[in-house]
Amino acid sequence: MLFRPTYVFDKVGDITPQFLKKKSIKALILDLDNTLTTHNNPEVPQKSIEWIGLMKTAGIKLIIVSNNHPPRVKPFADKLDVDYECEGRKPLTFGYTRAIKRLGIDKRYVASVGDQIFTDVLGCNLKGIRSLFVFPIEPETSRPFRFKRWCERPFLPKADRIIKKEK
Numbered sequence: 001m002l003f004r005p006t007y008v009f010d011k012v013g014d015i016t017p018q019f020l021k022k023k024s025i026k027a028l029i030l031d032l033d034n035t036l037t038t039h040n041n042p043e044v045p046q047k048s049i050e051w052i053g054l055m056k057t058a059g060i061k062l063i064i065v066s067n068n069h070p071p072r073v074k075p076f077a078d079k080l081d082v083d084y085e086c087e088g089r090k091p092l093t094f095g096y097t098r099a100i101k102r103l104g105i106d107k108r109y110v111a112s113v114g115d116q117i118f119t120d121v122l123g124c125n126l127k128g129i130r131s132l133f134v135f136p137i138e139p140e141t142s143r144p145f146r147f148k149r150w151c152e153r154p155f156l157p158k159a160d161r162i163i164k165k166e167k
């Protein structure tokens, strides 16, 4: 099913190096807005800084793929010292293709983390990579976004699919 994520987490912080190792995931393509920080927020939350650090220490390769524009994405990615692709045009696959090429890893070992069914999850399924769905950090307020979220509702994963953080 094109709208079904491979794995479901409550938030990025619950994704552990142990889990990734178990699933043979060596690289992550990261969404930005409402995955690593709230929508259009230029600040990097401490929790995201720590999680990115944990992933880097574990040797997980990282790249941000965002549909947002360079002035939004570049400063954020620079703060985290993570590579990036902007104007990703998710759910189209161009952005993922460019990112996987830059990661230099076979796509079997690449998965993508994101908070939207119709961009992140659909894009992964079209590209043929695994998706790690996380619930948005906070609800968006703009009208078009609220409409998008309303359309997503029938496809949102059920609570019993949420993978808890392993201690």
Ligand SMILES: [Mg+2]
Residues within 6 Å of the ligand: 031, 032, 033, 034, 035, 114, 115, 116
């Ligand atoms: Mg997002």
